[in-house]
Amino acid sequence: MDALKPKPDKLKTGKDYSSYIVLGAAVVFVAIFLIYPLMRTVILAFIPKGQSISFQNLTLRNFNKFWESALYLRSLINSLYISISVVVFTSVIGIPMGYLVARVDFPFKRLLLSLGILPIIMPAFVGAFSWIIVLGRQGAIRVLLSQIGINLPPIYGPFGIIFSMTMMYYPFVVLLTEGAFETANPTLEESAATMGARLPRILRTIDLPLILPSIGAGTILVFIRAIDNFGIPAVVGGNTYVLPTLIYFRVNGFWDLNSAAAISLISVAITVFALWVQKHIISRREYETISASRSKIKLHSHPLVKVLAAFFCWGIIIISLLPQITLLVMSFFTTWNGLWPKGFTLGNYAEISQFLSGPIKNSLILSTTASLGAAVIGTLVAYIIQRRATRGSALLDYAVMLPFILPGIVVAVALLTAFSSGPILIRGTFFILFISYVIRRTPYVFRSVSAGLTQLDPSLEEASILSGATWFYTFKKVTFPLIFMTIASGTILTFATLLKELSTTILLYSAKTRTLPIAIYDSVNDGNFGLASALSTVLFVVVLGVTYGINRYTGKSMAASFRAG
């Protein structure tokens, strides 16, 4: 029996330091590759271009350009008005659609929701470029509409950006609104009805206040994506600059990291303000609308209502799926000017083989390694913060979540400011891309693992510790197996997201580190729409396959995994 007891000489040795070592490693990584670059970005924003960093050189000149230069001011205004327009249009489409899907009985609603995520899965700039095919100067739909007397505004410019973004992002509003209506407690509406309230009053006085936080979350999500997006304005912007394309222009055209840093700060400030608005004004009051007894909400079933709802929802879905259909068609043709595509060919797909050893391989390697890196860091940090609330873990929490609010191109600027000169020189390498991907994606893994850990009863781990297991043994044998599914699905979704990454890569790639999205972007700019479509179709099919597979594996519906945003 004595063999079971711990050796007396071991009893007094102090704490279990393994968690501190892991915490330390995470802190070092975050400090070098996130905090240091961001601090350098902030400092460079206040230093004139070409000057060294010193106290005397501090200046606001980089920010003054927003008043002095018409281009800067217009970019800022464009960013704001385009993003706000996108919020308005996605709400106008998404909120009624969310309500109709949740509350009207019409056919194939699940299919509709599943199809609804296709626009989200599509890389943004690919969507924009496929709109050029059908709505461009010679686009099939423009030609068709002009024959019946409707003349659309030109696709290059604000119309193209707002239209592409709206068609891409409205599903976020639909999914969140639909989810809120679906889970709302039906007895609240029923009790209002028994007191004599009619539908419009119920919607206004009961439903709207209850789902406002969800709508707020959905619209802020759309706003942040719209203002951060680089790909769409880069492809259909024409002469219309927005903040991300202006940053790209300053870095790529003039190697002006100082201006880029200043623009980045303005851009981040807008994002932070938007999040603040959401947190303190829109979602100030959160309600527990999920009822214990899940009595089924009665759906509207008047034939006329059903027909109108089906027409509206399916109409929107079909329009928003035009890019996918267009890409598929275009990938088999050489040109598409006017109503019909011309020159059927399989050559576009044959050409893909040239990209296998370069961009496609690069994308696969980078996405795989970076999603694993994000998984390791995100999981460990989530575990430490949730379970071993050691000193400094709250700071680490903020630090890890920071990239969540940083536009992709800002992360690229930050890394360039830190690692284009100085002791760590990694510009143009795979490593800088790897780092940027890990930094950008860790918050997503971190968040999902944190959520998984909150649902995992701590007493399971305590039972293990009392059985004599160290912290690391407990993590290996109890915690990790129980949250493995969460980690795995988070990692694979990260992989799929990274495959289509453009906004960070665009500033960080070099000739030898070109990725698949870069190859597509270049083909679009070269006017080789057939090849771009074939590459996009392949990319889209892979991303869709991975997303679908992981949802099947975890048993979630496709739509559910996007509701959380």
Next chain:
Amino acid sequence: MKKFKTKDESVTALNKVSAEVKEGELFCLLGPSGCGKTTLLRCTAGLEEINDGKIYYGDQDFSLTPPYKRNIGMVFQNYALYPHMTVFENVAYALRIRKLANSEIRTKVEAIMDLVGLPGVLNRSPNELSGGQQQRVALARALVYDPEVLLLDEPLANLDAKLKVQMRSEIRRIQKASGVTTIYVTHDQLEAMAISDRLAIMEGGNICQIGTPSEIYSNPKTRFIAGFIGTMNFFDARLYKSDGSVTVAIDGRIKKASLPNPPAGEIEADIAVRPEHIKMVLKGDAPADSGFPGSVQIQQFLGKYVRYQVILQMHGREKIVQVDQEMQDASVREGDEVLVDFDASDMLIFHEGGRIG
């Protein structure tokens, strides 16, 4: 065997607490929720750090020993069975950490499963077992490595009433068979009285009294304990010394008591009397001044006893008193006018929360 003494001012979950648990005994920590009993248990396990104070096992100070080196067994309220392991792997978990040979692990696991009365489920998943069975597995898992101390945190809270009573005696049987020193936390006073050798009553982060169940039932040290354990009637009274004894005046009725330290002047006091010590007769059967007049509001049959709720008029207000009578004597019915009274020797006397007689 085991002492603890803690002082924790930052959280103030626990104040100055000191208790000693004897080897092989089943010791209960009993108190209402939020009284600090679970905190004290978790401090003992090392799951919560103590700012001040000491925890000893025998002569050894374990206060700074990390929990995984303390060799403690613990059963959690929700059992905390690992859902991704079989029953066997759950129970064998600690033995694997101690790197025992496979054959030895199997022998020990089978022996302990026999002891807890649940053989033959080793290859099942914990999720396939009933609540009571999961409870037994949790006990087996905590006992299999011969811990110095077994800690049980509200182990019966998740069971239905009938299973609760059954598992209560099972836990005591298993504890006595294994001989392990056990600390058992519960907020259920019936459970604590039934199961423990000795118990500590906790309130507001303090231990108010330590003793055997019968000591605590018949000799509660504070007014709080008197009300917390079993059913108790309280009467407001005034108390003063008069020629050698002490006079207790309850709404005009006078009783004589002898107090070890009689008060100097007149004081207010709470008089506590158990329902079984209260006598009750129909109004016409005794002189009108032989008791407090009242009327029977409700009667409940509790097997051997009948419990009456009687409404008295006291200090100008209605006061409800619980009265127990044995079945064969219980002739009073709801609505009857009655007289109730009790002997001075059955009174427990409290002043400002503390016991004075």
